[in-house]
Amino acid sequence: MPNYEPVLLRNVGVENARSIDVYRSRGGYRSAEKALKQMSPDDVIDEVKKANLRGRGGAGFPAGVKWTFLPKDRKRTLLCVNADESEPPTFCNRVLMEEDPHQLIEGTIIAGYTTRAQIAYIYLRVEFHEQFHILQKAVDEAYAAGLLGKNILGSDYSLEIYLHRGAGAYVCGEETGLIESIEGKRGWPRIKPPFPAIEGLFRQPTVVNNVETLANLPHIIERGADWFLSIGPPGSSGPKLFCISGPVNRPGCYEGPMTITCEELIMSDEYGQGMRGSVPVKAVFPGGTSMGVLKGDELGMKMDFDDPRNYGLLGLGTAAAVVVNAETDIRLVLRNLARFYALESCGQCTQCREGTSWMYRIAQRIENGAGRVEDLDLLEEVAGRMGMMPGLSICGLPDGATFPVRGVVQKFRAELEERIRNQDPGKVEAVLAVLN
Amino acid sequence: MSWQTIDRNVSPYAAGSEPVLSEGVREKIRSFFPRYDTKRAVLLPALHMVQDALGHVPYKAMAEIAEVLEIHPSDVLDTLTFYTHFWTHPKGEKVVMACRSISCELTGGREVLDAIKSHLGIGEHETTADGKYSLVTEECLAGCDHGPCMLINEKLHKCVKAADVPKLLDDAKNDRIEVPRSDLFDAPERSNSNQPS
Numbered sequence: 001m002p003n004y005e006p007v008l009l010r011n012v013g014v015e016n017a018r019s020i021d022v023y024r025s026r027g028g029y030r031s032a033e034k035a036l037k038q039m040s041p042d043d044v045i046d047e048v049k050k051a052n053l054r055g056r057g058g059a060g061f062p063a064g065v066k067w068t069f070l071p072k073d074r075k076r077t078l079l080c081v082n083a084d085e086s087e088p089p090t091f092c093n094r095v096l097m098e099e100d101p102h103q104l105i106e107g108t109i110i111a112g113y114t115t116r117a118q119i120a121y122i123y124l125r126v127e128f129h130e131q132f133h134i135l136q137k138a139v140d141e142a143y144a145a146g147l148l149g150k151n152i153l154g155s156d157y158s159l160e161i162y163l164h165r166g167a168g169a170y171v172c173g174e175e176t177g178l179i180e181s182i183e184g185k186r187g188w189p190r191i192k193p194p195f196p197a198i199e200g201l202f203r204q205p206t207v208v209n210n211v212e213t214l215a216n217l218p219h220i221i222e223r224g225a226d227w228f229l230s231i232g233p234p235g236s237s238g239p240k241l242f243c244i245s246g247p248v249n250r251p252g253c254y255e256g257p258m259t260i261t262c263e264e265l266i267m268s269d270e271y272g273q274g275m276r277g278s279v280p281v282k283a284v285f286p287g288g289t290s291m292g293v294l295k296g297d298e299l300g301m302k303m304d305f306d307d308p309r310n311y312g313l314l315g316l317g318t319a320a321a322v323v324v325n326a327e328t329d330i331r332l333v334l335r336n337l338a339r340f341y342a343l344e345s346c347g348q349c350t351q352c353r354e355g356t357s358w359m360y361r362i363a364q365r366i367e368n369g370a371g372r373v374e375d376l377d378l379l380e381e382v383a384g385r386m387g388m389m390p391g392l393s394i395c396g397l398p399d400g401a402t403f404p405v406r407g408v409v410q411k412f413r414a415e416l417e418e419r420i421r422n423q424d425p426g427k428v429e430a431v432l433a434v435l436n
Numbered sequence: 437m438s439w440q441t442i443d444r445n446v447s448p449y450a451a452g453s454e455p456v457l458s459e460g461v462r463e464k465i466r467s468f469f470p471r472y473d474t475k476r477a478v479l480l481p482a483l484h485m486v487q488d489a490l491g492h493v494p495y496k497a498m499a500e501i502a503e504v505l506e507i508h509p510s511d512v513l514d515t516l517t518f519y520t521h522f523w524t525h526p527k528g529e530k531v532v533m534a535c536r537s538i539s540c541e542l543t544g545g546r547e548v549l550d551a552i553k554s555h556l557g558i559g560e561h562e563t564t565a566d567g568k569y570s571l572v573t574e575e576c577l578a579g580c581d582h583g584p585c586m587l588i589n590e591k592l593h594k595c596v597k598a599a600d601v602p603k604l605l606d607d608a609k610n611d612r613i614e615v616p617r618s619d620l621f622d623a624p625e626r627s628n629s630n631q632p633s
């Protein structure tokens with residue numbers, strides 16, 4: 001975006017940006033001070049509601065509204081920061097934590113103050129090793145500077161931040177799976193209601209927010225809701241991080257307003273800088289794999305919260321795009337994604353456990369040259385029977401599994417049928433013998 | 437990870453023998469109690485420390501963790517086996533964790549994995565005879581912009597090329613990270629290499 005001035009990534013490239021001194025010298029922690037000293041929690045909620053800050057973790061639920069679900073007469077609140085980031089191909093939380101850890105801590109202080117939380121747990125996937133060390137150092141610095149612990153900056157507000165490391169499970173990014181995991185249990189999502197705001201971690205009122213959501217808070221406090229609303233289209237306000245990966249010239253995490261299109265994200269000089277070797281685009285999963293797929297001629301989709309639905313996608317998701325080029329066999333993509341969900345389903349709900357496993361088995365059979373055209377109908381049928389939110393599955397994973405699988409089958413049916421027709425019939429037996 | 441089973445071969449339970457958890461580890465586990473409402477919530481931190489101390493988590497360690505947290509040993513086993521990060525049998529000094537998800541596969545991840553397998557002479561979830569390396573694959577490591585990528589213990593290797601794999605794996609310092617480490621989740625005796633005999 002010409003003339004777009006980065007907000008969330010504004011400290012990237014600044015020397016020693018991770019250190020508290022540099023962060024402060026660039027205006028850091030002034031928003032936390034302003035919130036704690038000049039604003040009431042309700043003032044902050046009003047401002048964040050007015051800014052319509054929608055959750056960046058995937059569901060897009062307005063953060064200010066979520067906070068108001070906490071019972072008015074609660075004695076305690078717990079805050080969980082979701083840094084599990086396991087949705088392929090998403091890595092913007094990683095960038096925020098390794099480049100500017102104090103921005104996240106400041107956002108956490110503001111959210112904590114607003115929700116009157118005494119403790120915030122930052123749940124980090126265990127594979128974030130360097131990010132853990134960076135963040136823990138930043139937390140230690142913040143304690144030493146009186147920004148965490150008792151009576152922050154001389155106010156009545158006290159907050160402890162504890163880092164909690166996961167142990168390798170995608171489903172622990174689901175907010176109630178995350179809560180169970182902090183409690184020392186398997187990361188099995190809980191049946192809702194009760195929602196975490198009423199009964200969450202240790203059965204206390206709990207808020208779960210994504211890293212990027214919280215990173216926006218200092219800027220909203222500093223510059224106000226009107227400034228925030230002036231960036232991006234109505235309904236999709238504020239700065240947003242976009243990830244782009246796969247065979248593009250410049251994969252990475254970029255910031256912009258949600259007016260950009262998928263095409264710009266891939267092709268523009270400020271973002272992906274086009275396809276490697278100028279191979280045309282076959283497919284894009286623009287919002288993390290769970291949101292579904294775009295064909296090469298659907299790249300005009302806007303990267304905002306609403307437009308993805310016009311293309312049969314579940315939503316904006318994590319706004320992390322992976323591009324598949326025209327030289328790639330779509331069967332490989334189908335199998336790779338089907339495997340992810342089959343292995344990451346936590347297994348509690350029968351249709352999710354069995355459905356994801358069957359989709360994987362069918363996808364393997366197709367990839368290995370033993371597919372049948374009926375298998376495509378079968379995939380659609382299985383997918384149609386397992387994405388049952390809201391209500392019939394405990395969590396949203398089956399929707400995330402079926403949107404990409406069904407999307408690939410529907411949008412690339414011609415290629416799949418052709419590849420099935422061109423299989424070597426003599427090999428089918430041998431393939432099935434290995435797979436079954 | 438999931439309900440699906442990975443290699444959960446467990447070292448035999450050595451009943452009656454000496455405790456496997458040092459007093460230092462127990463003390464460090466207890467030091468986490470004030471952070472949480474329940475002792476059970478210290479289970480994941482405890483498992484991280486114990487795996488750091490012993491290299492894996494044998495049955496006996498599960499029973500001893502249960503004792504410290506005042507929960508049942510089966511609670512420990514139940515939680516542990518859900519998570520792919522924990523090992524119930526000895527692993528290599530270094531764990532190579534190659535990403536198998538979509539961005540990495542599209543940028544050459546399978547070739548990298550094949551190169552690792554052939555250089556080490558092992559398959560997934562296996563350990564080399566000299567005990568140096570174990571190999572696993574994992575879903576997206578959130579390093580997709582640097583695909584294909586892999587972790588060697590704590591170190592993320594970015595944009596790995598199949599041809600560079602032998603050199604990379606032969607480099608003794610390939611698990612060093614560039615940022616200062618926090619020892620919060622480490623075993624207290626980490627520095628004096630406490631591998632069980």
Ligand SMILES: Cc1cc2nc3c(=O)[nH]c(=O)nc-3n(C[C@H](O)[C@H](O)[C@H](O)COP(=O)(O)O)c2cc1C
Pocket residue numbers: 054055056057058059060061063082083084085086087170171172173174175176208209210211213214395396397400
């Ligand atoms: C299977 C599954 C995995 C999820 N993984 C993540 C994740 O890694 N990070 C995240 O922030 N949200 C994840 N979510 C969404 C969370 O449940 C939750 O909506 C989010 O953390 C709320 O934060 P926000 O309102 O700030 O976006 C996941 C949801 C599901 C169903």
Ligand code: SF4
Pocket residue numbers: 171188189344345346347348349350352353393394395396397398
């Ligand atoms: S829907 Fe799937 S992942 Fe979610 S709780 Fe049920 S089985 Fe587990």
Ligand code: FES
Pocket residue numbers: 088089090535536537538539540541575576577578579580581583585
């Ligand atoms: S796909 Fe390999 S790190 Fe994300």
